[in-house]
Amino acid sequence: MIVEGKAVVIPGDDVDTDVMYPGAYLNVEDPQEMKQYLFDGYDPSLRDRLGPDSIVVTGRNFGLGSSREHVVQALVAWEVPAIVGRSFARIFRRNCVNLGLAIFEAPEAADAAHQGSSIRIDTEAGEIAVDGRRFATPPVAELVAELQAAGGLVPWTEERAR
Amino acid sequence: MVRCDVVMANDVSGPIAFRAMEKMGVERVFDPERVVMVADHFAPAKDARSAELQRRLKEWSHEQGVTFYDQGRGGIEHTLLCEEGWIRPGMVIAGGDSHTCTYGALGAFGTGLGSTDIAACLALGEFWQAVPSTIRVELTGEKQPFVTGKDVILAVIGELGVGGATNAVLEFVGEGARALSVDERLAVSNMAVEAGAETGLFPPDDTVIDYLRDRKSRVQGTVPRELGSDEDAVFTQTLEIDLDRLPPLVALPHLPGNVVPIAEATGAKVDQVYIGNCSNGTMTDLRQTAEVLRGRKVHPGCRAIVVPATQRIYREAMREGLLDLFVEAGASVSTPTCGACFGGHMGVLAAGERAVATTNRNFRGRMGSPDAEVCLANAYVAAAAAVAGELVHPADVLAGAPA
Numbered sequence A: 001m002i003v004e005g006k007a008v009v010i011p012g013d014d015v016d017t018d019v020m021y022p023g024a025y026l027n028v029e030d031p032q033e034m035k036q037y038l039f040d041g042y043d044p045s046l047r048d049r050l051g052p053d054s055i056v057v058t059g060r061n062f063g064l065g066s067s068r069e070h071v072v073q074a075l076v077a078w079e080v081p082a083i084v085g086r087s088f089a090r091i092f093r094r095n096c097v098n099l100g101l102a103i104f105e106a107p108e109a110a111d112a113a114h115q116g117s118s119i120r121i122d123t124e125a126g127e128i129a130v131d132g133r134r135f136a137t138p139p140v141a142e143l144v145a146e147l148q149a150a151g152g153l154v155p156w157t158e159e160r161a162r
Numbered sequence B: 001m002v003r004c005d006v007v008m009a010n011d012v013s014g015p016i017a018f019r020a021m022e023k024m025g026v027e028r029v030f031d032p033e034r035v036v037m038v039a040d041h042f043a044p045a046k047d048a049r050s051a052e053l054q055r056r057l058k059e060w061s062h063e064q065g066v067t068f069y070d071q072g073r074g075g076i077e078h079t080l081l082c083e084e085g086w087i088r089p090g091m092v093i094a095g096g097d098s099h100t101c102t103y104g105a106l107g108a109f110g111t112g113l114g115s116t117d118i119a120a121c122l123a124l125g126e127f128w129q130a131v132p133s134t135i136r137v138e139l140t141g142e143k144q145p146f147v148t149g150k151d152v153i154l155a156v157i158g159e160l161g162v163g164g165a166t167n168a169v170l171e172f173v174g175e176g177a178r179a180l181s182v183d184e185r186l187a188v189s190n191m192a193v194e195a196g197a198e199t200g201l202f203p204p205d206d207t208v209i210d211y212l213r214d215r216k217s218r219v220q221g222t223v224p225r226e227l228g229s230d231e232d233a234v235f236t237q238t239l240e241i242d243l244d245r246l247p248p249l250v251a252l253p254h255l256p257g258n259v260v261p262i263a264e265a266t267g268a269k270v271d272q273v274y275i276g277n278c279s280n281g282t283m284t285d286l287r288q289t290a291e292v293l294r295g296r297k298v299h300p301g302c303r304a305i306v307v308p309a310t311q312r313i314y315r316e317a318m319r320e321g322l323l324d325l326f327v328e329a330g331a332s333v334s335t336p337t338c339g340a341c342f343g344g345h346m347g348v349l350a351a352g353e354r355a356v357a358t359t360n361r362n363f364r365g366r367m368g369s370p371d372a373e374v375c376l377a378n379a380y381v382a383a384a385a386a387v388a389g390e391l392v393h394p395a396d397v398l399a400g401a402p403a
Ligand code: SF4
Pocket: B040, B041, B076, B077, B078, B097, B099, B277, B278, B279, B337, B338, B341, B342, B359, B360
């Protein structure tokens, strides 16, 4: 898989799912509506940068807190193809894998990226290039790789339940 | 893949999971006897939209033949599942809520998952999971007055940081761990996720066996599993907390790991006190609150909201006269609900307001406005703040004569 785009940097470490998607909107069910509330408690202007050619770049322990899938559903609804970060909270990372959003725990690549940096991810070559600087993609457990190859937990389970 | 003994979801995570299960092409749950749905987040329904979610939760549960706890018959999911006998030592519980780690208090591997994970659990009875590492937390010595399980876990999060236990399990051992009641263990395990942990385990002992003795087990045929770490287990980290020297603590805004002793936080004005939630809405917490509020009044500049975690606790508190005592003191008492804990309803904060809450998260905007502040503390500290209208050591409030 090759993904290319411009970096949308979410500044700071420990950015939690409550600021990204406040609890008051948890009764929303349509991802197209969830989109409009993403980053509401943090920096709503970040939404203007999201799209199919934006790669979200994060700090350490991104997505800590609540298991609310709304955050990842909203990112997917914005058609964000990939997320690269210094590190991720466990449930957040699971949600990305499950919903087919490519996620890379690559601290050096994340540190190298600035707002608007050009990022090119080549999973076959195992490489993330940030403004031309190359970094290795992190190793991934077998089952996670299988889930990612299937496009997420929904198609994977569909296949198994058949 | 890991087999689940119980799968649980609520009015927020459930309906999204049901839709994902449909997309997976699966019509029936793997085993209706092992599935529980709880309406607690926006219950009693805050608006028509929330009512719709709860209606779907109820209808889906009836269609699938799974257990459903509606308002008036349940309460906050984690406290409820423990007291209703759904949790036994050695079980694996997949919950569509990050605080599913609470079940570690009873020696079970409870872990929080997102809705799509829950959909797969409903469909197949399994979730994907790597073997976590273990961080051992040894509790030595004896708790001092006004110190509770809440302070133990705040100390751990303060030490490890909010991501320090990612991909790990916390295991609580030592004389200090064994001396904690089940209610206090619930508070400790509940916040394991605030350090990033998958769960927070207490090896089951007589305290747990006693707690379970009068509870009918709701699930038969649990897969037997090893309880507690082996003799030769390897720990990635060992932490020692000396209870003899642990003061009441406060987590200051806006991270649960931003922990200081109460002495360093006194004097800050408090607009609202919130006593409740899945970590600290138990009888133990309500009794601690009552110790402070008995014969005293909530400060005129402050409001206090008390939320018993479940109907059973609500009723027991009523029988003990605690609810009357709270109302007499000028606090409002709510029906069991997640309510304002997650900023949903029933007591959210305005910009510029500060709350002291016995809840588990003080992220920016967690309880309402992003410009409000939440301080996390135990029930003694929260109740004392309600009386003083500011953060204060509970001993100072109790030293003053009741009004
Ligand atoms: S009480 Fe708060 S933390 Fe607990 S389940 Fe409800 S919303 Fe989550």
